[in-house]
Amino acid sequence: MAEPTFKAPKGTRDILPPESGRRRALIDAFAQQAELAGFGEIMSPIFEDLGVFKRLGESTDVVTKEMFDFFDKGDPPQHLALRPELTASVCRAFAEHRPTPPWKVWYEGPQFRYEQPQAGRYRQFAQVGIETLGTDDPQADVDAIALGWHFYASLGLREITLLLNSLGDPTCRPAYMEALRTYLSDNAASLSPQSQVTLERNPLRVLDSKRAEDAAIISAAPLMVDFLTDETREHFETVRAGLDQLGIPYELSPRLVRGLDYYTRTTFEFAADALATAQNAVGGGGRYDGLVEDLGGPATPGIGFALGVDRILLACDAEGVFTTPESAVKVFVVDVTGGSHALGVCTTLRNAGIGADRSYGGRSMKAQMKVADRSGAPFAAIIGEDEVVNGEVTLRDLRGDTGQQRIALADLAEHVARLLS
């Protein structure tokens, strides 16, 4: 094959039409639902000071090995990084602007992680998400989870499992971490070599191991839920009660830890059971009550989630739902008089809000009709010498069996609008 000179960088890809239209429809749907719930859109920079993301935790892979970072041309140069996620950016913005809480924002956009690509994992990937800052009311947790849950349902997805856990807070986490570390250290010899390394960095994440040899040790490990303080336990119970009230099913997942260090109390993940790939988490989130303060802002609790657009679409493919939207072109103008008459007809239709397209290059009627057919437009408007003389067009039904008829040019837009309604 003649190799093109340039290709999209590893882990990135071009999203071409019509697939791009499907993604936009997904984002539009999310935007609408978030706005209905009182969230406003935040548009933050695609890169930030590296320090913003370091607060995600020095023991996380996202910070230690997956950051796209670079220096700018300043003097001294600033160390910047492409955002690997958006929660930290939102918290940075909160600390910077001090909006009145509760502050509810939604977002969408690309994020970047330097990883080996595989099914459902890209170096540039897209997420939609929400964050609620300034309240630790468990009702806010329920609202957030419900918004995510109903969003998947609105796309037509049925095979989504909500996994729920509480990771405790700074008053109860240390005792648990100590118990977990002791237990895992005592059994370190039975753990996989990789998990022994992970144990040194962050014992919590050993619970995430998918290796078979770790399963036995992990299944007998102490659980966070047994170490929760009364207050944290009550918070968690209230979240669960709210989900029950809304009829949202969930699965308690006491070993769900999530990859970022900032999570406290409520954590959750949405898994797409229809995905056969290793990456079946289509969304995740939780509380991060200390993050704004870490970034230099006032002590501010927060709850939010991010949903992976790429993976959601893979899940939709697997379930055969949320298919590509049909073309906006309703009339394909076939002009065999040279093409200049199509200019006016297309303009008239478009100005009337009716999608119209045409072909170029003065091709034969047969060729133009083929293009009209492929365009997906329900109608073809044919212009020949005869129509021009009479100030008419021939409107042909490409999808049904009503044939074709002559329409006065002046009546075309109105006539088509009536047929489409």
Added chain:
RNA sequence: GUGGGCGUAGCUCAGUUGGUUAGAGCGCCUGGUUGUGGUCCAGGAGGUCGGGGGUUCGAAUCCCCUCGUUCACCCCA
């Protein structure tokens, strides 16, 4: 970062133990229908077989290197 699979036409893939001008289906273009698509028929365009080196009289086919891609681990959306 680690391991496995795969790189032949725009796409999906065949290419027998290495043997003349490298094939199919789909898609695309033209014609059959000098004003009519979707079905059908005929013809056509399109490939330095990912790249480099080696073995050989001869390599898409065998060997080495390299790049890309894909799946998995790690981790995450």
